[in-house]
Amino acid sequence: MSFLQVRGLVSGYDRGVVLHGVDLDLDAGAVLGLLGRNGVGKSTLIMTLAGLVPPSAGSVLLDGHELAGQRADRIARAGVALVPQGRRVWATLTVAEHLALAARRGRWTVATVLDLLPRLAERRKQLAGQLSGGEQQMLAIARALLTNPRLVLLDEPSEGLAPAVVDQIAGVVTTLRDEGVAVLIVEQDLHLAFAVAGEIAVMEKGALVHRVPTPEFRRDPDTAYRLLGVA
Known part of the structure; x- marks a missing residue:
């Protein structure tokens, strides 16, 4: 069984369905780049996995434990971390206060x-x-x-950032991968996605429609253009 195993995941907002039965597997230490046009459900998938959007159907197993429908705090305590689109830091707290609030026991400390x-x-x-x-x-x-x-779930981490900062993000993701942490990264910057992800998956209309190793995706510009509209 994969470390993360998603089956038949359905979710959305109010009465609108965005995810239509998503299936997804991710091993520990693997990095999956999730691509797709705007509005196809990438961020909704991230938010549903993090527990911020409740699923209406489906299963999310993390290391064999069911997370679908759990509160966001319980999902976080199970080992799922979200880096949301738009950063969403608390403007009136200092950097040190952010770090103190987030810190838990483990390999990553404030010092490291x-x-x-x-x-x-x-x-x-x-x-x-x-x-x-x-x-x-x-x-x-x-x-x-x-x-x-x-x-770790990263939603558009390079959005609006300088190339030097994007390079730092790539370094962090590589460090996580080398330490056995699974990473799902939603990204519009293909250079970043290609640099860090072992595989690329593409979403269309709330479902995963294509998934291949990154080198294979890069060798197939016709499919990239058909799915993403980019060469």
């Missing part, structure tokens, strides 16, 4: 996170609302790491 993301060490006393976009993204990632997750 600040070693990995030294810019945050320089900004420890600053309010999150005063940070640059790249610094806020680093803070959102640090907050997730400090929960010592087994599965």
Whole structure:
């Protein structure tokens, strides 16, 4: 059995269905890049796995334990960490306060996170609302790491960021992969997705319609154009 096993996942908002029976497998230490046009359900899948959107049907097994329908806090305690689109840091809390609130026992401590993301060490006393976009993204990632997750969900982490910051994100994802953490990354930046993901999956109309190893996806521009509209 895969570390993460999703079967027949259905969810949406109000009376509208967005996910139409998603099936997904992800092994520990694997990185899956999730691509797709706008509005196909990528973020809804991330939010449903994190427990922020309740599923109406389906199963989400993490290491054999059912998470579908659980509260978001219980899913987080089971080892799932979310780095949401748009960072969503608390503007009136300092960097140090963010880190203290997120920290749990495990390999990732405030010290090890600040070693990995030294810019945050320089900004420890600053309010999150005063940070640059790249610094806020680093803070959102640090907050997730400090929960010592087994599965990390990243939703558009490179959005609006400078190339140097995107390179830092790639380094963090590679570190997580090497330590056996499973990573699902939704991304529009193909360069980042190709750099970190062992496989690429594509969503259309609320379902996964294509999944192949990253080198195979890169060798098939016709399929990429058909599914994504990019060469």
